[in-house]
Amino acid sequence: MDDMLDVGCLMLATMTPELQKQHEDMVAYEMIQNLKEIFEGQARQERYETSKALFQCKMSEGSPVGAHVIKMMGYIQTLEKLGFALNDELAIDVVLQSLPDSFSQFILNFNMNEIEKTLPQLLGMLRTAEGNMKKGGSKSVLMVRKAKGKEKGKKVEKSKGIGKTKPKGKLALKPKGGVSKDGKCFHCCKTGHWKRNCPIYLEEVKKAKAVGASVLGTAHEKESS
Template sequence: MSLMIIKRGIPEAFRGAVSNSITQAKEYLDEIEKHFVKSNKVETSTILNSLISIKYKGKGNVREYIIEMSHLASKLKALNLELSDDTLVHLVLISLPNQFSQFQINYNCQREKWTPNELISHYVQEEERLKQNKAESAYLASTPKYKGNKRKHEATKGPYVKKQKQDTDKKGCFFCNKPDHVKKECPK
């Protein structure tokens, strides 16, 4: 294939990026490919940043969250940055909310170290325990005894309303500022 045919199909932005001394199409395509090479450093940095900054927000279950973190760690392994299982377990422990703090303390007091799979099974049990404890505590809601006008009438008899009436009596008329009457009784 002719180099001239290839050069016609290339946008203007790339025509100046490749030197004119290249005469073969293969060399030309190799030179253009160098402009689109993906940097492993950037990808490693992005994945590592997301692995460190990820937080469990309580939505979904813990198993899926830990599996997602393990998946990010396996992507790093493919990019020649391998995290040990211990490091991954500690990253998971750090990223979980305070409701799992007692579980984290128990893990730190043990001598044995867990693999991510063991961590998943223990956390699923802990999550179920927390759900059961949450289900046991219920809130009591009651309905008011009085409905309709009686309730409205009771609200107007409160201490705030009485205070307002007293304040208006002390000030007097808002229109002429005389203390002996109120605005609706004002002769002006």
């Protein structure tokens, strides 16, 4: 009975004046039961809202992981104060499930290695992983930009050549400095001269003319006779 009186006095000393008036004639047990009836519904609603915010919390891609995890740790601590504490493993699973796809490799390694960490330790690991991903992402972006620049350069070079065509007839022009050593005769197929200067061709032309002249002479003699 002495302990009950001491606890009752301590409870009344920590209450607001309005609550003290309501409980000044009650013993400690009656105070506890009455306080539960008053505040239990409010605590249940608060627990519901807190757990809903915790389980629906999702980190958007590109946002800082530190602020996201700290916010979730606040929800978990509030549930613990309301009498519904999550053990470390379940709390870590809830945090990992809220991360975006960019942390998929980190989550895979974490689960495969069965790493046992507290929430503050997990926060430090996630910050380190985020820093490494940012460094790797900047290099990959730089490489992509360089590759795009090369492609643009190739397109510009190709576009410069568009519309330029070789003038017709250049190959058929005669060289000004005489026949080159690589010039080829179309009659005898020898190099060093053209067909019009080919000695074989010229000799054949002379013979043809001579034969033609003799034929014409014989025809004239037949006509006169």
